[in-house]
Amino acid sequence: MKCFEKAVLPHIVAPLPPGLDPYQFAYRANRLVLKLLHLGLSHSTCLWIKDFLSDRPQRVRIGPHTSTTLSLSTGSPQGCVLSPLLYSLYTHHFSAAHPSNSIIKFADDTTVVGCISRGDETAYRDEVEQLSVLCKANNLQLNKLKTQEMVVDFRRKKTDILPLYIDGGCVERVSVFRFLAVHLEDDLSWRSNTTAIVKKAQQRLYFLRILRNYQLRQELLVSF
Secondary structure, eight states, X not given: OHHHHHHHHHHXXXXXXXXXXXXXXXXXHHHHHHHHHXXXXXXXXXXXXHHHHSXXXXXXXXXXXEOOOEEEOBSOOTXXXXXXXXXXXXXXXXXXXXXXXXXXXXXXXXXXXXXXXXXXXXXXXXXXXXXXXXXXXXXOOOXXXXXXXXXXXXXXXXXXOOOOEETTEXXXXXXXXXXXTEEEETTOOOHHHHHHHHHHHHHHHHHHHHHHXXXXXXXXXXXX
């Protein structure tokens, strides 16, 4: 099936409008098909995608126990070749409503960046609210538990910044934010990121030393 998905992939990417990068960035199949048709995909390709995503049998297995089968027509299969691309196309119109903000998307990770001037946070907070409304309108749900806010503030006279709320839930405010494997700090230093890289290197070198102690051949050590 994955081989067939890879064969379908060029048929989805080819008709996309110029300037739309589908790789930069739980939906319903019918709504997705309408968006794909609007982007210029052929009717036959859209019907195949709709059939592929609709009425999918799914079961859960834990040890020797297997659940009853459910039929799903929302979202896409985990590990599916087309899933990241289809999600990106489904959310390609999620763009910033205010010129002082940016919405950065990568797969299913979405980050709102707001530039606040003269203490006016209206545009930034409205941007978050509009993104929340847009997600609801497209059958998507923001996970408040996985959402974090980081404030970069170099003002000489700092004032208290009100917390950010999404659907009545307070968003956690952090001093270090992990963005696509890069650790960003609110003072824009690289201490946390450097520490994380060194720690990862030490872990991998440890395993390399263990393998060397077992006298593995050099080409295998280089491959590792």
